[in-house]
Amino acid sequence: GDTVNGIAVTPINAFHPVYGTTPVPLTPGAIGTPGSYDAKLRQTGLYAQDQISWGGLRVTLSGRHDWAETENGASQRDRKFTWRAGALYMTSIGIAPYVSYSTSFQPQLGQVLRGDGTTTGASPSLGRQIEAGVKYQPPGTAILLTAAWFRIEQTNLLTAVPNSVYSTQSGKVRSQGVEAEATVPLPHGFTARAAFSHQIVKTVADADPANIGKGLIGVGRGNAAFNLDWAPEAGPLAGLKLGGGLRWVDKVYAGSDSHTPSYTLFDALLRYDLGRANPSLKGLEIGLNAANIFDRKYLTSCYLSSVGWCWYGQRRTVQGTIGFRW
Template identity: 30%
Template sequence: MYLAQKSILASSITLAMLFVVQVHAEEINTEEAQVLPTIVVKAEAETDPYAAIKATSVLKSDAPLFETAQSISVITEKQLQQKQAKTVAEAIEGIAGVTSGQYGRRGWDDFIIRGQVSSSQTYVDGLRVQASDNVGRSEDISGVQSIEVVKGPTSTGFGFALPGGLVNLTTKRPQAETFYRGSLSYGSYALKDGTFDINYAPNQSAKGAFRIVGHVSDQDDATDYIYFKNYYIAPSYNFDLGDKDELSVIASYQHREFIRQQGLPYSDGDYKNYPHGLFFGAPNLSNTVDNYRFGANYTHYFDHDWTLKSNFAVNQTDADNNPILAGSSNILPLIKRTVERQIKDDLNFTLDNNLSRHFDWGKTQYDFMIGLDMMHERSDYERRRRTLSAFNADNPVYTVIEPATTTIAHQIIDTQYMGLYLRNNFKIDDHWIIGLSGRQDWTQVKVDDLFNDTEFKNSDSAFTGSASLMYQINDMLAPYVSYSTSFFPVSDTGEGGILLDPEEGEQIEAGVKFQAFNQKLQGYVAYYDLTRKNVTESDSTLGYSVQIGEQKTKGFEAELAAALTSQWNVNATYSYIPTAETTDSTTASDIGKRINHVPKNAASLSTQYYFSPDQLGWNIGAGVSYQGARSAQRGTYYVPLSNYTLYDVKAGYEAKHWGANFSIKNMFDKEYLVGTTPNAQLVSWGEPRTFRLTLNFKY
């Protein structure tokens, strides 16, 4: 009944949207046409800027970032090349308000945005790739054109979401020129990496063009027996359907095999007495993940400036993980251990349709959008476990360990939602910009507990909204203020096996956007006050999940990306989060405690200089990043994490058809703790000094 009602509603809304367009078209055709003089505007456009001007995928529009009353950081392709990052977590390091890799090198993309864990908030081309968060993801970024980090609640545009923010990956699509590119890399810990990027445009047009991107990587780790293997391929094609229709399709396959870094028990600081490379797991047990994705983007341009866009994707993920987990209350040299087998199969369908138009009413410019999106995910997750003998860190012995066979949990979680959203944006007298958006969501979470032979279902509806006001003082400064809300239905069960209430969030933000140098410098300064309610955590002692209460984060952010000249690029960020604490909890002793892994201060500065204005020949670069002191605690466990500063350097040479780059990360081989496990019992060493040599080919 629930799905039938929603299907009827979806059909009705779609018909209504088309009816509005048809009626409006008939009304205009009856009016006398007024011929206006043709005005030709010429502007210098840079197809691949260093500092992003727009975030089209995540904003669902061509609105400039300078006119958007929201904190959004965009890592462009040039910035990704400068960072030489291998993962999403590495790529977003240094973004203001973001902490990444807080759980160590465990093979997943872990990150925190504005004090809230947001690792499950990953999107590709504006569509959610996974609703469940019990096994993480690591997206290949060799096929990524840019990465957009949205900070603060995003439910108005994307449905259910945690309030910290999200990370959106925009994929590489066919271009209007034929080219062949590739790279080969070798680096520390036997890194071997190769990519290719082939674009074929038979008519020197993006329409009818084909592109294929591939990547293979194999690397060991500073921890003994750890390795990461990755294989990725993504073909895409743009159909030629004429001037009024655009259709692009993309498919991808990614295979990962790895053994995760596990860290060592904190044990009152005794971990310092053991080598960084110590591994207490099983060298013969690996983790494998296969991900298949197919996506399609369709756009139709109606007469009289109406535009219909449809975005669709289906994701299939098959994971078979075999981690060795440490027990609680470990006192070195002994480490209690269990072996788990985590088998996870996910099938996810997402669809987003929207209808939009720009209206010019003289001194008022109005952008209207109405949309309907939906998602359906089926997640089959089974856990098997077996207790192992304790590991003696003073006398490491490694034997073959068989995968676990005793099932301890098996659930099939069916999550679906549908959302109707309306976005209104007014620009008045070329200075005032007013944003008003609202969204109504209907969600259903069904948990089929095969292990306990029980079934639970929970249906919810929620309205979320956002409002903003911006004033453009001139072409360089634009202060703004905004308010937004969010909600997130959970699949966790509480006492008695009853599904818990959805989490909720709200945020007030005030800031200033700025730009200069003909838009080649982009940045912002912002203050935010964010609240997350009904925070949900699993409790291993009770055996079920509890909603502990409320968390609040308040802070300041500043960010700047600039091509100061044709030869000099600079990127700088700073974040200050004085408040990141639990303000309400069922456990009185937790009130006032700081949220795990959130530093009060963090900053980064990177630069790259080309010795020639055409950016050929020699170039050099450097970067410095600072992470303030943090802590991690869970129950009686408390781990202090000291601050650290890392330095990176880079040098390269670019010719017309080839290039070479050499980079060193953590140049002074700083020893530091990157973070802990979620239960705050194990600590993970940060990555030591590493080098990477890359040869590029381009034709």
């Protein structure tokens, strides 16, 4: 029979097609796997942090040293010292500007497929980030507004190659963008929340010059969200919480200078504190959450550089919960 991306399918006549003849695997075991390997990672670290306060100034300093050992076809040992420094100044009018700088170290497990066809173990990922922003909370209110600019550089990021046990590893990737959030309590028990982020992610160094200036597969340009909740504090409906919102996801880089389409989803929730109706049930809460309530079909990501793979997002999902707090 024919195969598509390594999966056997029933032949089809283009002039007289008969659909639905290819057996559909019903379990993960029936799908099979492209291969497997054993890998181990052991990591130990020491961490210290101190915060200094002087008037409205808050300064945070921290340092960490890690030792890592990986076994992934060959034994590899790595160690690294990373640190973080940040400062925030709180003013009397509720405005608090801040700035921070941090470095990172992350050991990784994976078989990396090189351009010449050879494979090696994954190297650790190193990163550094600078962020500057401002927070604003009007005195005497629960309103909170935040905005920030960030720039992140990270080396050796892994991207899994579909239908294989291998990954590719970039040289250095830079992410730069802005993000903003707002939480605003409204009259009559309503609360509005909004968030927005936009980023530009590019490969700035790589063993393959063709990748420089391109995006990172599976990473998008940003997203936005808005939620409105209603939770009356008094009256016969006290203890009830109703909410709804939307999520917008911008395009995601899929390789080969292509992107997946942006999409918007709608969600809803209902929760009730049973303790409000019966004191003996204090702390018991029931809930109902619905995601993608209009059952929209959408693609979360694609891998088009060497194979034509795409992944659909989750369809409508309704989930009931029972929780207890004490």
